[in-house]
Amino acid sequence: MPDTPVLTSTRNPRVRAAASLSRRRERVARGQHLAEGPRAVAEALAAGQVVEVLLTPDRRGELEIPAGVEVTVVADHVLAAVADAASPQGIVAVVATPLAALGDAMTGDLVLVLDRVADPGNVGTIVRTADAAGASGVVVTVGSADPFGPKAARAAVGSTYHLPIATDVRLEDVRALAAATGRRLLGLDAGAPNSVFDLDPAGGPVALVLGSEAHGLAEAEVLDGTLAIPIAGKAESLNVGAAAAVAAFAVARTLRDGATR
Known part of the structure; x- marks a missing residue:
């Protein structure tokens, strides 16, 4: 796109x-969100979700952008006005938000449920962890940070487009669907008597519930049980993002090994 003019005004309607x-209300109203950086934009392009790409002149030709996707070349200061990151990487995409129904996110052996997890960085990190651990989907309850917000999407580094994500779900609805599909609803709780490493694989699929950073599990009474991560050192607990990684991989391994016996 050598002849494409460079847009220099932050007041341009497209910008x-x-x-x-x-803003979350705009994302909801338009059914769109932003992906920032080459990796996230490439994953969104591969998923066929991109509506428009805004990039700086030095990023021209870096990604293969299919026909039908609008491309706008902008000056560095214009991209900075769009991007959320303190140090933008020269490319941002407007992406159609791939919202999933609750039933689509709860189909496999392992689902991660984020119950009122308020920090967007943790939400994005957990989406990435779910993808890496082989979870079939992610469920985000009412009161959690938006997984399609800039900070969360950036922390997910493209995993946002690899698995179904159901948002604004009530935990009671998760409970009902888990019961109807034979899925154990297990919460991660530092005080639980059972360890994530001692899960019985014969009990069936698991929806693993992660509570808020500040208050933990809000509705433990709707769960089938709780699991803890044993702490060997002097740390009181783990950040919810780190705890999700340990628990997700432990549960995934147990379920996978149990299926091969």
């Missing part, structure tokens, strides 16, 4: 429309 997606 302002993209920048407005930093």
